[in-house]
Amino acid sequence: MIEIVKKYISITILSIVITLNFSLAQSLKVNDTDFSKGRLGNIQNIQIEDVTKFHGHLCDGLVEGFIALQYGLYALFPDSIIDRTNLRIVSKSSPCLTDLAIYLTGARYQFGTFYVSNDFEGLYIVQRIDNQKTINIIRKPNIKPAIIDEMGSQAIKGKLSPCQLDTLKQLENEYMRFLQKNDPQTMFEIKKMLNFTWSPILKNDFVKTDILNKNAGNCNQ
Numbered sequence: 001m002i003e004i005v006k007k008y009i010s011i012t013i014l015s016i017v018i019t020l021n022f023s024l025a026q027s028l029k030v031n032d033t034d035f036s037k038g039r040l041g042n043i044q045n046i047q048i049e050d051v052t053k054f055h056g057h058l059c060d061g062l063v064e065g066f067i068a069l070q071y072g073l074y075a076l077f078p079d080s081i082i083d084r085t086n087l088r089i090v091s092k093s094s095p096c097l098t099d100l101a102i103y104l105t106g107a108r109y110q111f112g113t114f115y116v117s118n119d120f121e122g123l124y125i126v127q128r129i130d131n132q133k134t135i136n137i138i139r140k141p142n143i144k145p146a147i148i149d150e151m152g153s154q155a156i157k158g159k160l161s162p163c164q165l166d167t168l169k170q171l172e173n174e175y176m177r178f179l180q181k182n183d184p185q186t187m188f189e190i191k192k193m194l195n196f197t198w199s200p201i202l203k204n205d206f207v208k209t210d211i212l213n214k215n216a217g218n219c220n221q
């Protein structure tokens with residue numbers, strides 16, 4: 001009896017540790033080839049800091065993409081080592097989500113493994129190529145504060161003052177910390193897609209919304 005209780009306690013502790021790691025660590029193990037004509041087996045660890053340098057800044061979109069996509073990729077690769085030669089992805093057009101998508105999955109527009117669309121539900125559609133397993137990653141309702149998108153769309157139109165831009169940045173940072181603190185299961189939903197057809201529509205006229213206010217002045221209040 002004592003043994004059973006001990007076992008139960010250790011399993012519970014283990015699952016708490018796994019849950020904590022899952023929600024807090026924006027770090028992912030990936031598997032790549034080991035040289036220009038190489039074999040699979042080059043295991044690397046990707047941190048949020050790596051994607052931040054590629055993307056240009058740390059932001060709520062990048063963190064949201066990382067946590068949501070990591071959650072989805074673990075469902076496709078139960079050993080939690082993500083094979084970046086074996087994925088294709090459709091992303092919503094946000095500059096943050098798209099950068100994150102290509103960085104974590106290895107999928108690329110020019111090789112027919114990545115495209116952008118706003119005509120589907122959620123953030124991403126990801127397909128594991130070898131077994132065709134496909135998932136749709138969706139943010140659950142009422143997770144992202146509506147004010148961020150409301151002010152965001154004003155910012156895109158150039159209608160936010162410098163001080164309002166600072167407020168928006170603060171709100172996004174608060175949302176980013178919320179995402180980092182909480183269990184992905186409570187924030188994102190993964191839907192299996194049984195009859196998904198890969199049909200890339202190669203568009204190149206999406207707006208890069210994260211550079212529109214690059215010449216805005218400082219808030220002097």
Ligand SMILES: [Zn+2]
Pocket residue numbers: 055057058059060061062095096210
């Ligand atoms: Zn961003």
